[in-house]
Amino acid sequence: MKLLFLACLSPPTGNRTTAQRISGYIQSIGHVCILRDIAEFKSSSQVSDLITEEKFEAVLMIHLYKGGRLLLDSSVPYGVIFGGTDINEDIKDEKKREVMGAVLQKSRFLVAFTDQMKKIAELHWPFASSKIHVQPQVPRYGQKPPNAITLQFQGVVTKPCAKFSWGEFLQNSGVHCKNIDPYIFLLVCGLRQVKDPLFLVDAFSAWHKKEPRVHLIIIGPEVEAAFTQQVEAKVKSAFGVYLVSEKPQEELHAAMRDSFAVVNSSISEGMSSTILEEFVELSKRLISDTYFKESIVAKAKEYVEKHHSWNTERETYWKLTANLL
Template sequence: MRLLFLACLSPKTGNCTTAERIRCHIEAAGHTCILRNCDDIKDHSDVTNLMKQEPFEAALAIHLFKGGRFLLDIHVPFGIVFGGTDVNEDVKDELKRTVMEHVLNKARFSVAFTPQMKEKAESFLLPESGEIRVQPQGIETRCASDFSWSEFLRSSGVEAECVEDMCVFLLVCGLRRVKDPLYLLQAFSEWHASHPQVVFIIIGPKMDPVFSQEVEESVSRWAGVYHAAEREQDELHAAMTHSFALVNSSISEGMSAAILEDFILMAEQLLDDKPLRERLTENGKRYVGEHHSFVQERRTYQELVETLHS
């Protein structure tokens, strides 16, 4: 079967990585899956013309509004995958919400990454409830074999006599306002003043030019905080592995915002308590193994794609 797959494909972003991984799952089952950037599509006619040019038998999209809206007029079955923007932002807009409801009603299947995402979708979009499959994102870490932690830190702007002793907190995100990467800059800089080995690195592409400039200006004003350009996935995974801890922040995701309220206090405890670090690391690995299986994710998408046969 030949599928058209619409997704936001900004290079080296989570959306792009997720789309590529799902595409690989589908093609591993013997199908052909053609990825197209929904940011390059102006209206429904672009997809209609694409469907006429190539013999697609089914379609798939990530994000009900960003991608799914372009599938409403096609004459082949399609599935849809929820994005965080769908349930955290776009549902607040009545016009977008109406479009997303139409997409869900027409989709042959829909997938949410978490039970919480499913609950939000059912609350805002499916009051009578429709079947939404929960499939957490699969994790398969691939680290660059020739990665140099010292070189990475120096190329990120970290200046120290012994970079191997640095305690790096790493925030991986595209530079856009909703990810709120500036939230911790002042607090980290103040912590760095008393503990010079502690640094904060934001790493990711400049997705919003205006906001990216604001980030660069803010980073230049605070000691101990840095912005690093995006890296290839294997190098990024290696940097994540070598860092002391990963940070998540977001204006629209309430859980991480709540955690950040007491972040420095908890980070200091993590720094001083080795048994706590070891316990959290062990529990984290176990959780990922149980709930973010790459193999299970592949099986789920291959099963769902089979339902798209007309």
């Protein structure tokens, strides 16, 4: 089968990583899977023409609205992977929700990353309940946990080839940290409003004044220009907080390994906000309580191995792809 895979493929996005991984699963069983960036297309007719010209037999896409609206003129079978924006943002817009409903009607299957995503979708489109499959994502960065703790376990690091030292970074930035082990809390995200990278800045700045060993590093590409300027201005006036531009993947992974903890922040993802409400209190405990730290690392590894299995994800997409034949 020749399959077209539509997704947001710009380098800073998690969608790109997810699409590449799933495309690999599909091709491993003999199908042809061509990735194309949603941003290339202005209308559904352009996608319909591409499908006809290239003789695609089916379509898979990430994002019910961004991708799905491009298939309204197409008659080929397709499956949809819900994006977080679908459930957290686009579902609030009546016009977008109407388009999403029309896409759902024609889809062969849908994939939600969590049970909560499925429940929200079912509230709005109960007719689609039987089509929605829950398949958690596998760790974005590998299968084994890094040396760093992950307060919200989004992914892990395995590739040991690149090296990075936050101690050297701080010294090069004019921070005196010789003979002092710094505690680096790393927030990796594209600089956009929904990721809310400024959530921690004030609290962390106040903590750094009392404990100079702790530092917050925000690292990631500019996504929204105006918001990036806001972040730059805020960080400039804060203490112990630094903004670092995006880095190549292997260097980023090494930076994560060299961190004490990796944190996540998001306006639309409630889990992050809940954890961060007591961030400083929990972080102080991580520094002072070795057993607490080791326990989190062990439990995170156990949770990922149990609920985010590469083998399970691969088999799920093999079975779902068969529904497009």
